[in-house]
Amino acid sequence: MSIDYMQRIPNNVDLSSDRRLQRALENWQPRFLDWWKDMGPDGALNYDVYLRTAISAEANGWANFGYVKMPDYRWGIFLAGRDPNRTIAYGDNKGKPAWQEVPGELRSTLRRLIVTQGDTEPASVEQQRMLGKTAPSLYDLRNVFQINCEEGRHLWAMVYLLHAYFGRDGREEAEMLLERHSGDPDKPRILGAFNEKTPDWLSFFMFTYFTDRDGKYQLASLAESGFDPLARSCRFMLIEEAHHMYVGESGVQRIVQRTCDLMKEHKTQDVRALGAIDLPTLQKYLNFHFSVSLDLFGQEASSNAANYFTMGVKGRYLETRIEDDHVLTSSTFDMDGVEDGRIVRKTVPALSALNERLRNDYVEDCAKGLRLWNKAIADSGSDFELKLPHRAFNRRIGAFAELRVSPDGTVLNEAEWKALEHKWLPTDEDRAYVTSLMGPAVTEPGKFANWIAPPQRGINNQPANFEYVRLS
Numbered sequence: 001m002s003i004d005y006m007q008r009i010p011n012n013v014d015l016s017s018d019r020r021l022q023r024a025l026e027n028w029q030p031r032f033l034d035w036w037k038d039m040g041p042d043g044a045l046n047y048d049v050y051l052r053t054a055i056s057a058e059a060n061g062w063a064n065f066g067y068v069k070m071p072d073y074r075w076g077i078f079l080a081g082r083d084p085n086r087t088i089a090y091g092d093n094k095g096k097p098a099w100q101e102v103p104g105e106l107r108s109t110l111r112r113l114i115v116t117q118g119d120t121e122p123a124s125v126e127q128q129r130m131l132g133k134t135a136p137s138l139y140d141l142r143n144v145f146q147i148n149c150e151e152g153r154h155l156w157a158m159v160y161l162l163h164a165y166f167g168r169d170g171r172e173e174a175e176m177l178l179e180r181h182s183g184d185p186d187k188p189r190i191l192g193a194f195n196e197k198t199p200d201w202l203s204f205f206m207f208t209y210f211t212d213r214d215g216k217y218q219l220a221s222l223a224e225s226g227f228d229p230l231a232r233s234c235r236f237m238l239i240e241e242a243h244h245m246y247v248g249e250s251g252v253q254r255i256v257q258r259t260c261d262l263m264k265e266h267k268t269q270d271v272r273a274l275g276a277i278d279l280p281t282l283q284k285y286l287n288f289h290f291s292v293s294l295d296l297f298g299q300e301a302s303s304n305a306a307n308y309f310t311m312g313v314k315g316r317y318l319e320t321r322i323e324d325d326h327v328l329t330s331s332t333f334d335m336d337g338v339e340d341g342r343i344v345r346k347t348v349p350a351l352s353a354l355n356e357r358l359r360n361d362y363v364e365d366c367a368k369g370l371r372l373w374n375k376a377i378a379d380s381g382s383d384f385e386l387k388l389p390h391r392a393f394n395r396r397i398g399a400f401a402e403l404r405v406s407p408d409g410t411v412l413n414e415a416e417w418k419a420l421e422h423k424w425l426p427t428d429e430d431r432a433y434v435t436s437l438m439g440p441a442v443t444e445p446g447k448f449a450n451w452i453a454p455p456q457r458g459i460n461n462q463p464a465n466f467e468y469v470r471l472s
């Protein structure tokens, strides 16, 4: 079904056929817009931004480009098309038709997962609120705004599910999604990484590379949900997510490129003297964002995850392509755990290890970007190599949270950790240096801040000097 843009809330869910739901969402809409004005991109309400807007959920319709003022962006409710023959692919309900309504016994479990997913979307917009002030170019400014708008739409997708399927509890949860705020000591966002700050563009690119990639894996698992409306929302969200990760991967790549060019040109490692970001600092930011994002996958051994799978609520990454029985009651899984303060390899029931399995898929995917970045470094003649730290490094959630572990996986005591932490994680001084590079936004079309290379291609094939954002 194509998207009906004549309605106050554009949608492809035939919203006008359900007046009660339509009214409830039309009540939520002004609250969302108030939140956007207070907590969304600062000072940018009147900018004309070259955004892509979805005009249908089909492959040829979701990327329609044009200038839009962000408060006029057509947020709405778009679900991927319905497969009437879809069955549940795993767990106790394997082979049964996917549910079009919420099964009573799964109500609170599903609501909780939808709320957790929904909570991350406005959280990231809040985290990125101030970035427009220091954008390294109009191209980058447009990209952060595009991402913010799409995260806003992902929030809409989850709020629709809450309103449509969870009655009064759902409506209350939808209100709460606008009341919790990133970093708020009284009403923080639900998951740790979404209460961290994104104060500078290096953090932003690392966040979109590592944390949005958690989004990819969580959404892909929820896209396997037996609750069909959730699966269909997540499938559509995943299409947009790809661009967010691209912004991260290419953003870090462009910083690496600029740093390497300067190192080569000036025959020095000390690019700070030249106003660029040195590779050891990049590695520290990478260590931080990777480890914080690993926490988002939850405990290594999780009865919650086992229950989600057994009940058919949340599957594995690309569940239907995996060759096994999709029930897992007699399967095992090998993973690292902690015993007597040491990291040991364990064989555990596969059902309890589903968070860790998903984390494995994620880590493998993260490594791909590093290969690209390292190629650029090697091509410039430097022998520096960016590395993913050990998965036990700097963890706050799960078994490794009780240990102090170096990036190469050595268990340390507290004193050893304290003595070396500054080499592995950004220090106050590193953060102050990176912040010092974030000058006033570069607003001349085709110009870029000194610490980042231009992109290799423009958005929607636009030329390098395209005016991606009109500021007045």
Ligand code: BYC
Pocket (backbone or CB within 6 Å): 113, 114, 116, 117, 120, 121, 124, 151, 190, 191, 192, 193, 211, 212, 213, 214, 215, 216, 218, 219, 295, 296, 297, 298, 299, 300, 301, 302, 303, 304, 305, 314, 355, 397
């Ligand atoms: N922080 O059994 P466990 C995205 C809690 S990102 C704080 O392992 P489970 C995006 C947990 O709630 C994707 N608390 O839990 C990216 C539980 O609490 P209770 C977001 C945490 O449920 C960029 C307890 O610890 N989507 O889309 O197996 C920009 C036991 O843990 C954390 C989702 O996450 C944490 N990191 O796994 C924009 C999908 N981790 O029960 C958007 C939905 C765990 O003891 N969520 N806890 O009170 C889930 O699938 C699961 O809730 C989790 C946790 C994977 C997050």
